[in-house]
Amino acid sequence: MNQSKPLPTVAIFGLGIIGSQxxxxIAEGGYPSITWSRNTRDRSDYEPDPKVAADKADIIACYLKDVEAVKEIFDVIKPLLSPAKTFINHATVDYETTEYLVAECAQMGCAFLNAPFTGSKVAAGNASLVYYAGGDRELIERLQPFLETTSAQIMRVPSPLAATILKLTTNLITASTVQALAEGLSINAAHGIPAETYLSAIEPNACASTLIQMKGPSMATGDYNPHFSLSNMLKDARYMLDLAQRAELKTPGIANTADQMQKRNDLGEGESDFSILYRQFIHK
Ligand SMILES: NC(=O)c1ccc[n+]([C@@H]2O[C@H](COP(=O)([O-])OP(=O)(O)OC[C@H]3O[C@@H](n4cnc5c(N)ncnc54)[C@H](OP(=O)(O)O)[C@@H]3O)[C@@H](O)[C@H]2O)c1
Known part of the structure; x- marks a missing residue:
């Protein structure tokens, strides 16, 4: 007789680009699972009531969009949290919300792991996200088999807040790189140099990167099918600026990139890939 312990039941909150995959x-990994998202999904595991989903779950994994979404849903399910449950935040949120989740979970005696991630639509599809895991060592060890169903690497970082800061400041480089690439592509196009020639010139250069390899060709052809949306990169940029402000630092580079992204967002392009920022610089 197989006496191994049954796997914990998992509720996945947020079925966007990453959460859906x-x-x-998680289900393929054998975990009994329930999903919830603001808009109904045609999935057999979909539960329309977030409280029912949270009540049934041992582990709650949150892939919601932003501070507003996470806080709103967290406050709805908070009364159901208890020492028997674990809340994992995978959304990229800000400083204040990270501290809020730590404090509120502690108040309910619920284990909390802050595990934002890197890896986009393709990595989520390949179950090869990389989690920046900030929480107790024992908790991370206990959750490892579960986190491995969606990831290629679980990087332990010093604290929940460190996970948020590391995630946001790596995205700072991503947003700034795409802005630099957009400006470079525009200057080349305006001087009659094709995008392919510019991208070939970048390849052997020290400035080459996986990100440029991913985004350069799609920007050159105007393919903005979302892997990571402009509205999501924009909210991250705002959270980065908040981090800088809290440290009394000036970060004019990302402040300007945020302003440029805001302009495209205001034109209704928020759900396109964030590399649509290129349109802000294309020679008119
Ligand atoms: N995509 C990436 O490459 C990537 C990489 C690293 C980190 N992240 C982070 O991971 C998180 C999820 O990313 P994603 O790309 O999957 O985002 P997404 O496609 O924009 O999905 C966002 C999810 O949040 C829900 N949502 C949005 N606003 C809400 C609200 N006010 N109340 C309740 N639910 C709300 C959406 O629900 P409905 O769809 O049902 O409306 C959807 O399930 C974000 O924090 C993002 O910054 C993403």
């Missing part, structure tokens, strides 16, 4: 991998 993570939910598939």
């Amino acid at each position: 993570a939910a598939d991998h």
Whole structure:
């Protein structure tokens, strides 16, 4: 007789680009699972009531969009949290919300792991996200088999807040790189040099990167099918600026990139890939 302990039940909150694919991998990993998202999904594991989903779950994994979404849903399910449950935040949120989740989970005696991630639509599809895991060592060890259903690497970082800061400041480089690439592509196009020639010139250069390899060709052809949306990169940029402000630092580079992204967002392009920022610089 197989006496191994049954796997914990998982509720996945947020079925966007990442959460929908993570939910598939978690189910494939054998975890009994329930999903919830603001808009109904045609999935057999979909539960329309977030409280029912949270009540049934041992582990709650949150892939919601932003501070507003996370706080709103957290406050709805908070009364159901208890020492028997674990809340994992995978959304990229800000400083204040990270501290809020730490304090509120502690108040309910619920284990809390802050595990934002790197890796986009393709990595989520390949179950190869990389988690920046900030929380107790024992908790991370206990959750490792579960986190491995969606990831290629679990990087332990010093604290929940460190996970948020590391995630946001790596995205700072991503947003700034795409802005630099957009400006470079525009200057080349205006001087009659094709995008392919510019991208070939970048390849052997020290400035080459996986990100440029990913985004350069799609920007050159105007393919903005979202892997990471402009509205999501914009909110991250705002959270980065908040981090800088809290440290009394000036960060004019990302402040300007945020302003440029805001302009495209105001034109209704928020759900396109964030590399649509290129349009802000294309020679008119
Ligand atoms: N995509 C990436 O490459 C990537 C990489 C690293 C980190 N992240 C972070 O991971 C998180 C999820 O990313 P994603 O790309 O999957 O985002 P997404 O496609 O924009 O999905 C966002 C999810 O949040 C829900 N949502 C949005 N506003 C809400 C609200 N006010 N109340 C309740 N639910 C709300 C959406 O629900 P409905 O769809 O049902 O409306 C959807 O399930 C974000 O924090 C993002 O910054 C993403």
